[in-house]
Amino acid sequence: MSEAMPEAPTRSAVTGSPGLLASLDPLLREWLPRQRWFAGKGRPVTGFSLVAATELLPADGKLGLYHLLVRAHQPLEPVQGTVPHPGDCYQLLIGVREALPPRLAPALIGHVHEGPLAGRTVYEALYDPRPAEVILEALRTSARIGQLRFERREEIRPDLVPRVVTAEQSNSSVVYGDTFILKLLRRVLPGTNPDLELPLALAREGCSRVPPPTAWITAEPPSGAEEPYVLGVLQPFVQGASDGWELALRELAKGEDFSAEARALGRATAEVHTALARALPTVTLGHHQLQSMVAGMTERLEAAAQAVPTLRPYAPGLHSAFEALADLAREGHTWTAQRVHGDLHLGQCLRSPSGQWWLIDFEGEPAKPLAERRMAQPVVRDVAGMLRSFDYAAHSAGGPPAPEWAAACRAAYCSGYAEVGGRDPRTEPVLLRAYETDKAVYEVLYEARHRPDWLPVPLSAVRRLATGDS
Ligand SMILES: Nc1ncnc2c1ncn2[C@@H]1O[C@H](COP(=O)(O)OP(=O)(O)O)[C@@H](O)[C@H]1O
Ligand SMILES: [Mg+2]
Incomplete structure (x- = not known):
């Protein structure tokens, strides 16, 4: 890879980091509703709150990487405007660079003018191989980073090259070396998610009609009251399917x-x-x-x-x-x-x-x-x-x-x-x-x-x- 990256990512939780949203809020208001997986179409986004924020690569380096769980506040009815609604929670992987190389232009979220990231460019990090490698490495090593928990059932090879699946559906996927596919859920909820629960149960039964989960990502909830959020599942990639x-x-x-x-x-x-x-x-x-x-x-x-x-x-x-x-x-x-x-x-x-x-x-x-x-x-x-x-x-x-x-x-x-x-x-x-x-x-x-x-x-x-x- 051309960029000089830190060997090991700095791993810290910045939950509640007050300035981060000041940087991202104006850009996310424009960008989030345009995403195919955004579930609240047709209702304006009036603000955001952070459910969790984890710095996976330091933002003061050449390439910074934030994992965010962001709640998008949307009034229930466009006409009523004032009805309080907790809003949906979305999983975002935000890359931070001085400027984007042309190959990453489609991933642009915007140029930051306010807050701690002022002067930097933020983008959808899944399109960038290095952030996708960071996620696989965390899965491979069963990492715990801030509120994030990476767990695996099987060994994962370290040298798999990532590529994002551009045909976006209701979630986002990255294929690693034609060996695994990681599905990152976009709208996330606390509690057992059948997309992990059922394939795991089927794998236990030895059912060979469903790719068995190799590894998965969850987030500890911010308050003890909720169950963990299921964020993503890595499974074998069915080649040539x-x-x-x-x-x-x-x-x-x-x-x-x-x-x-x-x-x-x-x-x-x-x-x-x-x-x-x-x-x-x-x-x-x-x-x-x-x-x-x-x-x-x-x-x-x-x-x-x-x-x-x-x-x-x-x-x-x-x-x-x-x-x-x-x-x-x-x-x-x-x-x-x-x-x-x-x-x-x-x-x-x-x-x-x-x-x-x-x-x-x-x-x-x-x-x-x-x-x-x-x-x-x-x-x-x-x-x-x-x-x-x-x-x-x-x-x-x-x-x-x-x-x-x-x-x-x-x-x-x-x-x-x-x-x-x-x-x-x-x-x-x-x-x-x-x-x-x-x-x-x-x-x-x-x-x-x-x-x-x-x-x-x-x-x-x-x-x-x-x-x-x-
Ligand atoms: N195990 C797999 N092997 C190969 N391709 C896969 C696999 N899982 C998903 N895909 C590809 O990714 C697409 C989206 O996956 P899916 O789980 O249906 O996500 P979504 O919730 O976005 O619909 C599938 O239509 C398929 O093309
Ligand atoms: Mg589908």
């Missing part, structure tokens, strides 16, 4: 059938579910739980129908999907619930060049509270997510919609699932229809708000689900 969404679209564009892959995905899903049921508690959902599940689905349907007029004609048919489930509950029907993936779709599946499928990203739906994401649910919920994903793919390859292609995938996925899981999800038509309906209703609302051109995709499912045809 394609994600299921890209692969499905590619095959569809070529006019190729995808049902053999869909079947393999069904088998992989069932393997993961079986291992999760062994590893973590299962519960029986009786009348009371099913009733409140149906009430939640009904509420979401009503809210969506309120917001999206094109959904209204189908609302009675969609309600019948939920009523059928409520009827079964009243008759005394129960379902087993267990820990599930929680946000399963083709984009959460990777296929290695050898043809093996992996499931990734057990974070659940990031907008929901951790306690809700960690609740036991019927496995059919994940199945419904994947079935919706085949439908989306069938509308997304550029050509005319391909409903037969989707139907073949859906059937093959369920058959594959049955081969390993012992039970075909299609033998639960009422539950499956209720979950698919709930998902399609969510999609209608999402598309109406964010991508109106896509509204026909969930609406075509809504038409089918409203009549109860499978």
